[in-house]
Amino acid sequence: MELDRQLLLAHFAAHTLSVLAGLLVVVPMALNGSAFKGRCALFSTGYWRTENQTELTGQPGDVSHLVVQQWGPPAACQFATFVGIFTVLYGAAQGWRSLFYLHGRHDDTLFSSFLTVLLSLCVLFLSGGASVTLSMGLASWCDTVTDDNTRPYSCSESQSVPLYLDVDTSSFYTQLTLAQAALWCVTALWLTQSILSFLRLYHSHSQHISGPCLPREKELLLGHTPTDRSPSPPHCVATPTILI
Incomplete structure (x- = not known):
């Protein structure tokens, strides 16, 4: 198989995987946003307070519950969702384009290949920033939920513990960790696409220069x-x- 077709096939596989990884970012983030009523758990601050259980559950006794002082900035969650949506749409479009090129046995022009490299590098930095933001935001929320690891349960176990908030926290850890892992996969795939785009640009440039001379x-x-x-x-x- 020729080198250009091998690069196209590898690019098609990377785009297909990026669509799947992007969906694994968008769907959990959407479910988490719905469960938290549009609020963002990332970088939220709060503290634990013990009150009379009668005020919360109607039964006598004391109970500890989480008090959220300030919910996280919506942009922290929207940033990760945006990267996931863009990855899905761009991966689907470029995957179809790669199939078209494979069937037609031709490739991008030099200028188009150059723009693809620039776009891949830009989104690579965006996805890397979104991955770091989501990871740090989840760590901050876990510190709040576990009271800086002083509670008798871990962050993953806290989703089964009643926090007595006005939002559904029964699946927050599963949703956010899945989105976190998928977003890091998206970043790795954008790195792969950047490398493949550069190789295709280099190969097209070499063919353009050496073609008439050979x-x-x-x-x-x-x-x-x-x-x-x-x-x-x-x-x-x-x-x-x-x-x-």
């Missing part, structure tokens, strides 16, 4: 006169024949 170079090296009388392209330099 027939003339081959004839000159074999000691034959070029078959056509048309002038050589300006970037083609005749290789001198060394006679022994």
Whole structure:
């Protein structure tokens, strides 16, 4: 298989995987946003307070519950969701485009390949920033829920513990950790796509430069006169024949 078709096939596989990974970011983040009534748990601050259980559950006794002082900025959750949505849409479009090129046996122009490299690098930095933001935000929320690891349960176990909030916290850890893992996979796939885009650009550039020169170079090296009388392209330099 030719190198350009191998690169196209690898790019198609990377785009297909990015669509799946992007969906694994968007769906859990959407479910978490719905469960938290549009609030963002990332970077939320709060504290635990013990009150009379009668006020919360109607039964006598004391109970500890979480008091959220300030919910996290919505942009922290929206950033990760945006990267996931863009990855799904872009991966689907580029995957179909790669299939079209594979079927038609042609590739992007040099300018289009260059733009693809720039776009891949830009989104790579965006997805990396979103991954770090989601990871740090989840760690901050876990510190709040576990009271800086002083509660008798871990962050993963806290989703089964009643926090007595006005939001559904029964699946927050599963949703956010799934989105976190998928977002890091998206970042790795964008890194792969950036490398593949650069290789395709380099290969297209090499083909563009050497394509018109190869027939003339081959004839000159074999000691034959070029078959056509048309002038050589300006970037083609005749290789001198060394006679022994």
